[in-house]
Amino acid sequence: EVQLVETGGGLVQPGRSLKLSCVASGFTFNNYWMSWTRQAPGKGLEWVASITNSGGSTYYPDSVKGRFTISRDNAQNTLYLQMNSLRSEDTATYYCTRGATSFAYWGQGTLVTVSS
Amino acid sequence: DVVMTQTPVSLSVSLGGQVSISCRSSQSLVHNNGNTYLSWYLQKPGQSPQLLIYKVSNRFSGISDRFSGSGSGTDFTLKISRVEPDDLGVYYCGQGTQYPLTFGSGTKLEIK
Numbered sequence: 001e002v003q004l005v006e007t008g009g010g011l012v013q014p015g016r017s018l019k020l021s022c023v024a025s026g027f028t029f030n031n032y033w034m035s036w037t038r039q040a041p042g043k044g045l046e047w048v049a050s051i052t053n054s055g056g057s058t059y060y061p062d063s064v065k066g067r068f069t070i071s072r073d074n075a076q077n078t079l080y081l082q083m084n085s086l087r088s089e090d091t092a093t094y095y096c097t098r099g100a101t102s103f104a105y106w107g108q109g110t111l112v113t114v115s116s
Numbered sequence: 117d118v119v120m121t122q123t124p125v126s127l128s129v130s131l132g133g134q135v136s137i138s139c140r141s142s143q144s145l146v147h148n149n150g151n152t153y154l155s156w157y158l159q160k161p162g163q164s165p166q167l168l169i170y171k172v173s174n175r176f177s178g179i180s181d182r183f184s185g186s187g188s189g190t191d192f193t194l195k196i197s198r199v200e201p202d203d204l205g206v207y208y209c210g211q212g213t214q215y216p217l218t219f220g221s222g223t224k225l226e227i228k
Contacts, residue, residue: 047210061215
């Protein structure tokens with residue numbers, strides 16, 4: 001059974017940093033691209049970042065480019081999202097997702113709240 | 117950026133009925149490799165989204181054949197037949213053809 005378990009969310013002040021982790025199991029992690037997608041409270045879905053299976057290439061929307069960094073440790077079956085210079089508009093539930101052209105599996109999400 | 121426009125915003129259907137949700141993209145979703153990366157997701161209340169359909173018309177593992185996807189280019193449709201209580205939630209289309217990846221704003225399905 002495929003499982004994606006996110007951790008690392010919480011309350012953080014504007015301008016500060018936070019790092020999310022996602023531990024994957026139930027599939028061969030290093031065979032798949034991985035992504036982060038977020039959902040602001042009561043809002044729709046927004047793609048945040050994707051990374052190739054080797055970790056050699058990464059992709060971001062302009063809204064987070066230069067502030068967020070996606071990475072992975074294939075030996076530990078773990079995906080990361082380093083979030084710097086956080087803004088109130090980054091408040092959302094962050095989902096770890098498998099894939100990039102489509103998101104086949106989703107974690108339960110971790111809530112990030114950016115507020116003073 | 118590719119804008120995904122979903123209609124309707126919400127709809128109400130009787131159990132056993134059929135519904136269609138439309139998703140239109142501002143640009144063609146045909147990738148250079150010939151594939152069309154249009155997906156459909158369902159987010160049930162209080163849950164994470166789940167993949168229903170990928171590449172326009174392919175049902176994901178374990179998804180009922182009551183769900184079907186169709187379309188091409190910029191115009192796509194999700195049909196749900198014989199609606200069941202467990203189908204309620206918000207349906208999203210999403211494109212994986214061009215960065216940044218984008219989603220429609222969602223269609224809320226309610227059961228009469």
